[in-house]
Amino acid sequence: MKRRLLNEDHEMFRQQFRKFLNSEVVPYQEQWEKDGIVPREVWLKAGENGYLCPWLPEEYGGSGVDFLYSVVIIEEMAAIGNVGFAINLHNDIAVPYIWNFGTDEQKKKYLPGCCTGEYITAIAMSEANTGSDLQEIKTTAVKDGDYYILNGQKAFISNGILNNLAVVAAKTDTKIQPQYKGMSLFLVDDSCPGYKRGQQYEKMGFHSQDTAELIFEDCRVPKSNLLGGEEGKGFGMLAMELQQERLGIALEAVAHMNRMLAITKEYIHSRTAFGQPISAFQNTRFKMAEMYTTAEMCQVFIDRLIEEHVAGKNVDLETAMAKCFMCESVKTVADQCLQFFGGYGFMEEYPICRAYRDMRVLSIYGGTTEIMKEIISKAKLK
Ligand SMILES: Cc1cc2nc3c(=O)[nH]c(=O)nc-3n(C[C@H](O)[C@H](O)[C@H](O)COP(=O)(O)OP(=O)(O)OC[C@H]3O[C@@H](n4cnc5c(N)ncnc54)[C@H](O)[C@@H]3O)c2cc1C
Incomplete structure (x- = not known):
């Protein structure tokens, strides 16, 4: 289904950012996984290219664009399976505290450095x-x-x-x-x-x-x-920032679902058993059909919530629903996709293996699934 959320400018930005990731991140990700950290230099390069807090006004070093540019960044990071270079945490979770609640002095002191990468938050x-x-x-x-x-x-x-x-x-x-x-x-x-x-x-x-x-x-x-x-x-400040934090995590979950489905689609077409591709078995096709359906429904719901968020609406409750459902679904998708890889799914060199491990935390950080259910049931059962 065609997405209505993003316009041509956002998609152009996506192409630029993808190029940046392909030259500055993708070739080094494996090494960073071994190092347990990403280098400070990649933050500075992201800053130089305008990918840190692009939503901040120009006077503070940003480009004055909307949250949908952050959406593109989150999606493209997930599309390369990145979880270590935490731009999203910096851009859309930590720095907004300074922008939304900081004094003028605090904003002047810190925000320009948050855009250049001098400050990592x-x-x-x-x-x-x-x-x-x-x-x-x-x-x-x-x-x-x-x-x-x-x-x-x-x-x-x-x-x-x-x-x-x-x-x-x-x-x-x-x-x-x-x-x-x-x-x-x-x-x-x-x-x-x-x-x-x-x-x-x-x-x-x-x-x-x-x-x-x-x-x-x-x-x-x-x-x-x-x-x-x-x-x-x-x-009170923490509570006010939770909507954007949880929307970002739920979006990340959907984007990772899409990536895992793409990787799995390629594999099941190329691997054969009993004289036919794995993709020809009804079990594979039905499981894939279920997962594509889940991913598509999540995409529609998250896009709608982002639209409301950008319009300044309070969608705290629906965001808790999205965080809860999407962060549970992404774990199921990871598990089922991995299963189609057979033994290779358990091998570290296969991206689905890492995705399976990485996705486990999404239902824990940013408020656990159980806390989301508390929020939802409190609102719905009162
Ligand atoms: C990789 C990673 C990165 C993180 N990054 C950050 C970060 O940058 N900044 C930061 O501040 N924190 C961060 N966290 C912490 C994260 O937010 C917490 O782990 C999370 O909020 C859960 O808190 P807890 O671990 O203390 O679990 P607990 O609160 O001890 O919960 C344990 C279990 O009890 C359940 N539980 C708790 N209360 C209830 C209830 N009322 N009803 C039903 N069940 C309940 C929980 O759902 C969970 O299953 C990170 C965690 C991880 C693993």
């Missing part, structure tokens, strides 16, 4: 003891003259090693009830004494993504780096 909410229930975070921020002193530790942070600017959730008031009213967000950059990295995790997938612990040890953060300049607003 992270969003640091989760802790070892809590991820779904963010009210329970233990990191604290205590005012001390012109500074806040941060103490605590963050777990599972994407871009954990590479980032030199993190949006960090901390409690400025540990006594207030309900607890969420005590949460504030801070912009912590590498110049803040006491901002350290902990271990980089060894993970099931996402091997080229430098997921790590962040440590704040009497970390001195200038008072002017309290996001938005007001204490106690952190939880």
